[in-house]
Amino acid sequence: MKETTILLVEDELIIAMSTKIQLEAAGYRVLFPVMTGEEAVSRAQSDLPDLILMDLLLKGQTNGLQAALEIRKFHQVPILFVTGNPGMVSSRDLETLGDATAVLTKPVNAQALLQSIQQFIPPA
Template sequence: MNKKVVIVEDDRLLTIVLRKMATSMGYEVLATCPGGRHAIEIVQSHKPDLVIMDILLADDVSGIEAMKAIRNQSTVPVVYITAQNDAKIRREASSIENSAYLLKPVKVSHLQEAIQTVQFAA
């Protein structure tokens, strides 16, 4: 049985790339979405094994805020993928349990390592 993932990313091209990466690693991509509000709903309804989450999203809910809301009901591991290398944002993202943080551009090998890190922590 394939592990299931939800991808939250507002860049369409990167969403396609992340979908291909996840599929190549044996994940079934349940859904993709560009915004934090929708991400909360999707994760609650689909119950994925993993969330790949950008931090700056298309709506007014950041990836970190979305994960805080998701954490109220789920311990699903999250891998943040972001262009934000700000120490404050990194600290805030790292405060979410069972999370990893990758900077764009993402390599498949780095994504695999990050996923292994959060899965072993789960």
Template sequence: MLFGKRERAIRRILIVEDEPLIAFDNEYLLTDAGYEVIGTVDSLAEAVRVLSEEQVDLVLSDITLRGDGDGMDVARAAAAKNVPVLFVTGNCPIEAHSLGIGCLAKPYTDKILKNALAALDQRLQGIEVKRVPAGLSFYQGLSSP
């Protein structure tokens, strides 16, 4: 702990988003908030490549992606590397509940995204989250990466 702040469990994030404006906004916001964005990709193939080459603490993934595969396929690939996935989507299907650690509903503000990541970080560290940010749902199978 440094000056009253605890170490983050989530430091290196992979963004998987096929809407360029959202991808750019998320990358800028997360970098500004002190996270290391190790990649911003728009397809399953690119996500798998980054997951195989980089150390990743969290994947932020939309469900609908360009090309073959979707966000649930990204979550399966991430699970093989023990990397948690937070879905960011307008409609999170029931099947995603067993694949991700939660879902943040689109649209969301910068503040909601930051608060969601802070709450997720707490939960990953085993700290009780007293107030879950609007639009964020945690799934039951949440465990530490």
């Protein structure tokens, strides 16, 4: 069975590495985290992950929502947004991105994160 690959997009390195460790402990393959929306688009295009865990506020010119819209042009991948400010994502944004989208509020505990991932990708 194919191992589930997750692209982690987070501009705070400590949060990114902590999340990576949690997800790997749960059996997921986690690509090395990227910190910008531009890197997220490029990495999604080259690696075609099974799920993207995307912070909304990122370093660089492209935020998480803009990156998700670009990614959806070539890859219909589930995207879980993580943000400290859930008001940044409107219901209209979620409609545009489709059913395979959810928003988690920081700080996200490991159990809530895993449950959210399993809504889109059942455990192996």
